[in-house]
Amino acid sequence: MVRVLLVEDDAAMRLLTKTKLKNEYEILEAADGLKALEILDHNHVDLMIVDIMMPNMNGYEFVESLREGGDLTPVILLTAMDSFEHKKKGFERGIDDYLTKPVDYEELKWRMEAILRRAKIMHESQISIGGLVLSEKTMAGTYEGRTIELTEKEFELLYKLLSYPGVLFTKQQLMDEIWGYDTETEYDTIKTYISRLRKKFEDCTVFELVSVRGLGYKAEIR
Template identity: 55%
Template sequence: MAVILIVEDDKNTRILTSARLSPYYTVAEAENGEKALDVLDRMHIDLIIADVQMPVLNGYGMVREMREAGMNIPVIMLTAMHAFDDKRTGFASGTDDYMTKPINYEELLWRIKALLRRSNIANEKMIKVGGLTLDSASYTASRGKESIELAKKEFELLYKLLSYPGIIFTKSQLLDEIWGYDTESDEMTIKTHINRIRNKFEDYDEFDIVTIRGLGYKAEVHEC
């Protein structure tokens, strides 16, 4: 089941929207853009529904920070504003779709389904390498009944490399895509996480993470 994040500072609207969507999707909530970014750090989200006018960090600012960090999660912006310039600002910030309040929930469900279909959410959640399965919906790695514990960044790093076997990713690319463009982490962070992944999978024959001296890393997948 896809996970929808509702970002809305009005508690009643947030509760109502959650109630209307929960029969069809798993729902998470946040009261402003800053809280939403915290949620994105903790769990997998398939689509975001966000209000524009919120305290601390508004909808436009939230989407802008997401896109600058390389997050391509679809976003539907909800607003009471009707002006063309407001919609232009929303799309320019990286918004995928736009609805004005009051919310027509039947129409919202149509738009959610269309966006999820276009982003191929159902086909991008899982990678299988030999007997190993990486499931990005639950951030789990498993082989048969055996489960491998991975921190969130370890999982995202491994998922990225195994999604493109044989492709070399520079340390800068990995930092930008996984930690975000404005991260204070450095290339030693990448090395530390790679070493942790190697240690956790040292008895697995499905793949190796290869260091390309002076460049970065790539995953080599083996037939098992």
């Protein structure tokens, strides 16, 4: 399920928005930008819905901080302020879309779907890092011209981790996204696949698969 971070200081608004979206999306919540940054330190999200007027760190400051740090996760700004200057300020700081309150939740869903489609297209095709190439078309990897054979699940797991270098994925997230929500596969399966990938790429100096005890896994670019 697509994971969305909702950053909104109004508790009633957060509850309403979560209620409207929870059947289609997994919702994480933060009451301000600082709390949102803490959540992002330990969680991967696919899309963010962000209010402007919040304590501690407002929406503009939050988005600016994300972009300066290299985080390109799509952001929809959700606010009561709809002047040209406010919209311009948001786009200058790196938002992807803008919707005014009161929110038409059907329109919000359309906009979310459109942004997620664009993000998916951008992540499709291949990953190229140094001498390493992972191609979704061939479901194979090459390192310095040498083909590395991968099973479907090995490829999907490595592609997911390398698509978001430095981002920690919990075991549950990886199970849900790669093996499916209804899988009866045990968590130890992920450990086995990580071990296989480390073995297959033991000569690769481009990345490292890092285990975070009790939490999950991430890929670090060397």
